[in-house]
Amino acid sequence: MAETAVSFVLQELGQFVIKESCKFAVEERSSVAGIERDFNDIKDELESIHAFLKDADRKASDDGGGGGGSNGVKTWVKQVREASFRIEDVIDYYIMYLEERASHSLFKSVIQMIPGLNTIMNTDHQIVSEIQDIKISLGRIKERSTRFEFRSENEAGSHRGTKAPRIGDPRMAPYFIEETQVVGFESARDELVRCLVEGDNELMLVAVVGMGGLGKTTLAKHVFNNQLVKRSFDCRSFITVSQTYTIRELLTEMIKKFCKDSNEPIPRGLQKMDDEALINQVRQYLESKRYLVLFDDVWKDNFSDEIEHALISNNKGSRIIVTTRKMHVAEYSKRSFPVHVHELQPLPPNKAWELFCNKAFRGLCPTELEEMSREIVQKCGGLPLAIVAIGGLLSTKSKTMFEWEKVSRNLRMELDRNVHLTSLVKILSLSYDDLPYHLKSCMLYFGIYPEDYTINRKRLTRQWMAEGFVRHEEGRTLEEAAEECLTELIQRSLVNVSRGGFDGKVKSCQVHDLLREVIIRKMKDLSFCHLCHKDDEQVTLGITRRFSIAAISNNDLTNTSNSGIRAIFVFDKGESPKQLMDGLSTKFKLLKVLDFENSLLNSIPDNLGNLFHLRYLNLSHTKVTVLPKSIGLLVNLETLDLRQTLVHELPKEINKLTKLRLLPAYYRKYEGHYSMLNFTIGVKMQKGIGSLISLQKLYFLEADHGGKGLIQELKKLKQLRKLGIKNVRREYGDALCEAIQEMDHLESLNIGAIAKDEILDLDLVSAPIHLRVLNLKCKLTKLPKWIPNLKYLVKLRLGLSNFEDDPLDSLKNLPNLLRLNLWDDAFSGERLHFQKGGFHKLKELDLTRLNRLSSVSIDEEALLCLEHFRFNNNPQLKVVPQDLQHLKKLQFLGFADMPVELVDSIDLEKDGPCHWIINHIPLVLIRQKVGSRFHDYELRPIPTQLNI
Template structure:
């Protein structure tokens, strides 16, 4: 990871020199000299990192190389600190430019070495240190990237490599691939004669090669094709050699003579020869372990143009590689999944016991299998290791308890980690840093996408990929998408619009990450049962056991991030000590902790960019918050902070300000369930603000809303307690927000009328709209929101059915009509209406007694919920037309309706919902929001 550290600091230096056009005398030259030295070293760093991490050779990695890499990484850390200290010094110098400030600075310089001289002295020492590091590099004979490029990356497996095993696995040994095998065989032998490519995608160790080889060798497939060829690609392939190898294997498979002179042919002649040879053959070629999108372009001319029913199989860890083939071929993508628990158990028993698991070992064996997370390679490696051990309780208990240790030291399992490491090693440097962040979170932790990507942004991992025309969040989310497509990150939850909500990494891949973190001093973990102490300087603390005193006792003041996962009581003065000691902090995250107050010295953290206090017991912020001039994210969700100090308006770089409290401990009320925050006059200074929710409008009234007009970067605005007389001013403000994507407006009470007709030209990119309050009519601009994906209307009291006006919204995916949004008796969904709608929610429509759905309406609907509609006593018979419906929910509905679909009570209307996979009845059992019980209704689809 020296390459990552140096690459990041080189970008820091370049940006620093670009922005600081008036550096103090002597400092610019020192920085330039250091940059030049680092650039001359940079070309060799990939080789140095590879050799420092290489544990496959005799005796492991060269300790001298490890030391050299560590010294270079720590020099990079020191440079980062100098840049941050200079920025802090310069900010103080600007702020103290008056007479009193200048006098104070002179007095300070008289009593100690001036900050300028300290910075110059540190830079000179760093420059000397880097010079010595550069001199020592000559003894290791590192290769530059251009010299080692052809040999970098993974090569085809050799004897002894665990990746060789799938090539020779017997059909009787293949477990858990029956369904994907049948799917892929069907793709190969069925269909038309058009050339088609089948791509098997999944993370390392998932069994892609095993499955593909199993299909390749099936008798049905062998009989179907004239000739077949199995080619291992890996990262270091040469296309000419692959094509020659492919021809030789085709000839061997079809008992033909191998053409002479293949090696002497130039590329064009060889490709022509291959095309001619394959033109009249129905062939099958399997390209195993493809890493690059460009591979598709390289094989297109050699293999294209065949209409004999030929097929290509590709295995890859990268979804973008699989998708890129669509440019040249008809493609079927099979996203390989982990083994199901019963198949994982079957495979483990086969490897560990050659049959049945003894009863006394069953419980611990199940725990071991669970730790493998459905990864066939892990199950095979672990089962193979245990097959060599005595079948005793003590031996199994030892393995179960010390599996992480065994991963590092046992030859059966270290090869597993090496295979999983390949995907990490292939990442560009900025994605390596992003990937390592997953190791900061505790084991089995489901990670919120927004939280993670905002931390990346604060750390600067995606800063230099940023294009001013796009928000930084978008760039960070693209980085997460790439990690997902590389099969390194697993998606845990997806929103209705297809966006990732949360994610995690496989437990075994997390072990790889933690080892990389330790080697690169990325983070010191203080987690129960898994503390990992880094050697030398560390940059981050992850704390899940706050009783550990390593944080306050450390001499390392250059910490950049502290993430707290401990849910116990905080020691007194903990945060005060953190703010006093770690002045270079950029990330401070206390989400879901028992933190209850913020000390006034928080303002010491000049460099802080991300402060997460969500779901804590904090009730107020100190006025020193105004000193955090670099703060970009202030997360106050689900806190009791109801008023922000006026100093918050000094934070010109603040971009994200989510602040609200939802009263889950009470019964739901649309107007009072959520409370927002009061802000003082001056919010117009927050020119960088992109997300603000929820602002209490009645505190500052018209003046506050008029100031919103100046916040032209807003992408998400939530505003509550809006009075009727604010309508004109609010429309004027929204009119200026051309970037607005999400708008949430709530009236102050049920009688206040939200008059939004003044909005003649709504924000063109609006995607989410929530209006909670009485509307005189449906604003005529809403049906014209072509990018709207979510619409929620509440308390609107429309007397006429609004569906006719809304049904042509082209991209609407979710529609909620709540709390008498419609005050009539019948809703009618017309044929062709709501062409893309996936989710529909009808809640507390007190007069609604019938819902009719034309055949051909709501064709894409997947989720339909009815909640507390007291007059709807008959299940809508037209539900039978909704063929794509996956979920139907009835919450607190009349007993007549519920009984009519209950098969246990011989409900006469059960046939209407019998085709729906999941039907749930929800009944309130208490006064709090979450006090309810669920009861599924059996249907033909779920029995």
């Protein structure tokens, strides 16, 4: 597993050498040329070692099921990894030195902090000495590699072939599960059987997709052997594909199994045929048959390309089943075949409990063990392999609370050492091991977060970007590249989406609890991160690159000798991390990521600017009130997250951060009475904001602090993709419009007036062509003409507009609008009319505090895709809109603080006469305010025919 670390450092070295060789003037080149040659030598040496690392990692992790493995190989791999860490450190220290030298800084040399170097020696000599020592170390490591006879990746590839699981392989178990052992697959089985035996005669591919251990092979084999399925096909073939195969061997094995299944002789000379002849032989054999072939455990995205020509479409109702962990396999197959995708889900709690009891007790659970057993089953997260493995382990234990509690508490340790769980670890590890190196680093990040933590997508992807796991590519932003990495992990069934947005984007995600345990095991092996998640855990004395702190009381990181830390995450809410923060800037000079979100941090030390390499600083939801002036020295800072902090004014030094890309900064007052314009407090910024040329996201800026001059400077921020600006006065209108016209990449725009009666003229010459989100909280004399022309707009929120005429006619043809909010007298009329054919993609609609609105009418062919509809505090709307009955796709209907007449009319308990209107909707909620604060309300569901 050193391959990941070395690949990353090789990438860093390559970029460093190219960048630094062009950086200095000719007269300065002589003093750095020698060092750069040394870096090139190190790069060459490391590349030669890298060629064998995959084989070395495989041998180091191959424990043969017993947890042993080769200690010599493990030691060698560890030495390679630690050498790569040293290289990364010296690169970063050298960059700091060059930057200091270039800027003629008066600060003391940061190079004095390199561990183990003589601080009296001059800086150049220190760097040269460290580099020479690394070169010698790499040479010795390379020499020692010869004794292990590692094979390069090309040599290893030449030995690959199609191999079915052997005896002892954990993948063999699903092939021999008895009918009575299959639990929880009844619905999925019936669906797949119907797909195979029913439908038209066109050849179809059925893809069963899910994470490792979910039971894909068990289900597919179960369906394959179903008696109805057997009778429906002339011949069948079950092929294990796995990660390595040759298409020749696969086709040869397939035709042999077809022949065996139909009791026919195997064609002669298969091995001697060339590829074209072999494919023709398969096609000829299948031409007159209704066949079924199951390809189990497919990993290659374009697998369908390889089988397409051999598997003839003979209009006889033939079927192909594919099991895979990768959704890409199923999606790619649509190029070649009609595809039915069955995304296998974890077992529901009742079936998980049934399977566990069958395995652990071969019957009923003893009463005294039920509570503990249910906790253990919950940890399995509906994963059949985990339930079977852990149930099997517990079946060998004494049936006592003590024994079972010990297994539950020490599950991570049991995964490491217990032979009963070896197959579970191996199968969960396969998907991780198949990842390219940059995605392995991304995947390991899920182990940094505490157990059961729901991880915000933006937070996670921004951390990846700061660490350098995501690289800029022409034609797309870093955010887009990072989100593609996350999508890839989701498609590979490694990451689960916890919450999605109305536009289909991932909002938050998680990994399965047991997969997280496997990740943590790999993090430890890789020195990727040390977890301080319990009060009694001690700070590691060994090498690690990151600290994750969920229990801070007994840890003082500043005492550790490990100064090569790249990232620190604080999740603890029980004690202020001020002491920790105070020591960071002097101890950990190479930090790139600092995350204090939701901690009790209340101040930032003045020496924060010492963290030259810091790229990501997350202070959101902390008590921090002031940023030090030294923040202007963080010249590499890319993300500064100040959401829900008490920082209301930024120092002028922040304008020096020319690499700053993301600046979300605001405080929302959930504790008080809601007011649209005053609910969110932004930040004041100083003159000079135009120097932040890399800024892509800025929200919320208080416009009245800098006035028209500040807004004019926004014209220089040509990279802005998201802008939120508050307290805008009427006289700023022209300047704001001119600035927006310069923002060619703008995707999200949020504008709020300084007062609800302040009229803003936002008549842009042309619409921002990429705008996806528009939020206007201001009085408008008319709907701006450019809004109906926003063809990419997915979310529109209008508040305080006071339109006297129904705006829906102008908005109804927005081609991609998914969400529409009309709030706080956006419309001051009495009747809204949703016309036939209008808003054909709209999914969410919110009508809030429209004080004069008394009726809503919806034509039969309007709002055809609407799923969520909310009415909030519309005092004159006393009759439920009868046209709601036409909204057949509506999944949720909410009424908040609405007139009692309307609520009573749909209340089944009060024999409401209008209940029939909403009876087809799965979820109808009544929300009533019970206090003065934002979240002081209670919810009451209204029973309908779909939830009674």
